[in-house]
Amino acid sequence: MSSQLDAHVPSAHPHDHDAVVQVHDLRMRYGAKDVLDGVDLTIHRGEVITLLGPNGAGKTTTIEILEGFRMRSAGDVRVLGTDPAAGDEHWRARIGIVLQSWRDHGKWRVRDLLHHLGRFYSPYSSPDRDRPVRTDHLIDMVGLGEQADQRVSKLSGGQRRRLDVAIGIVGRPELLFLDEPTAGLDPHARREFHDLVHRLADLEDTTILLTTHDLHEAEKLADRILILAGGRIVADGSADQLARSVSNHAEVRWSRDGEFYVHPTDDATAFVRELFSQHGDKIGDLEVRRASLEDTYMSLVHRFETGHDDGTVVPLERNPR
């Protein structure tokens, strides 16, 4: 396997010094099924990226390959400049993984557990990245101050998920992976979790890759959204760019003389111009509603699954950074 990998192009974008993750032509085959069929992606330092896709599209497989937890069939992968399949413990210390706890460490106290796990990172501390994060600071960051001396098994679902995040970031990672972090959280816990992700990205200079099923969440958190369908990245861009790329379809709503109207159009600007030139001041309550991320996602995935896809990535301008 390794000789096959070595024969590949050394790196996807050799001049991309800012890239934290570079994947070129990643393939994963289980038996006769190609789960990943040529995935290309690049993640830059400081970006928050959401990986979306239907069940079975290969999101978890992709993320586990990047984490170094799964061997790939072929392709070139660089995470923090290293092939994850050959990542050593020093490399491991630079990435954080948020795992979904179930009943592990149930009898440990929150503070003891975070302190214990954090100590593994101290040999990898450096002047610009102090490792580990101090336990009390970490507990405050994830809002578990009241539960610091509680047993892990006594935590609620939301508190437990915050503990998972705390464990993921205890080593002050440069790159953080989260696989469906908000599955099973109530709306309040979900909101708190989103705030935490924003804080991590802004204050700790952490690059974040997360998968989710929740489109609103993707829209809210991500600088950039990648959609994985049928084993390839079929779209790559901000929520806005994705919406525009799929269609210019929009709905225009307005009122005139106390009556409300709705009109679907592919050219909202021209339609509204025409509307005002005809009726002028009589128009009120104007609203132009673009296709939502959900509409975009459905149409992309549908297009893909029904086989009307021509195999190319939807062309998008890169998110300016």
Next chain:
Amino acid sequence: MNPTAYAARLGTSRGWTEFKIGLRSADELGFKLTFALSFALVLYFQRDSTVDGTTQSLASTVLPSILGMMVVAGSALGAAGALSVEREDGTLLRAKAIPNGMIGYFSAKVTSVTLDTAIGLTLILGAGLIFVPELLSTDVTRWLALIGFAALGLLATLPWGAVVGSLVRSPQAAGGLTMLAIGALTAISGIFYPITALAGWVQGIAQVFPIYWLGHGMRWALLPDSAVTAEIGASWRPVETIGVLVAWAVVGLLVAPPILRAIARRESGSAVEERRHRAMQRVG
């Protein structure tokens, strides 16, 4: 300090924490006490019988034998149980996600299983000595020999417990398989009655495995020389005991690491998720 040695040291402190958690947990401690008391009860009923052809009380030969068996039970069962449970619940995956976490994890298991076995032995010995007070006069060097055999016994059986815990699909299978093996071997290893009462070929099988030898070593340590008449060939074989246990330890320490490395390599979020799903179906 180099990160590997540092992680191994963190592992011993983790093992110590796990051991303390175990002592605080009412059901784990209760289980250990019940175990010790039930063995004490066996000794109580045997207090007036003597071993055929000797004046040695049956209780006084059974106590050291039980200690020998408990070394195997504590270490093999402890390692198999911990590994299978913690593979299923994701503890092992957490260890894998942190730098040198696996070294810390395994060093913690060795520590906590050793401490657990030691406390189990102490409880049984404490309860047992009430019924066989004559063993209290045993020489200090013989007590040291007992500790030495116990340590060697741990080394000989703990890796094999870890191998079982790594290879089975569920904690129930790990527990069942280890219990079955230990139960069967205990029955033929002369723990609760002299092995010389068994057929020659059964004695032959028993002498391949560590339980017989640990029982023999413990009896050699604690019993007067006159008790030798109940042993195979009417002779004490401390050197052979060490030889067999070292052989098990060497092979175990050669076999276990690659297997442990292989299961560590296979751990991933989806693997744990799949096991969790299976466990839920078992319960539901």
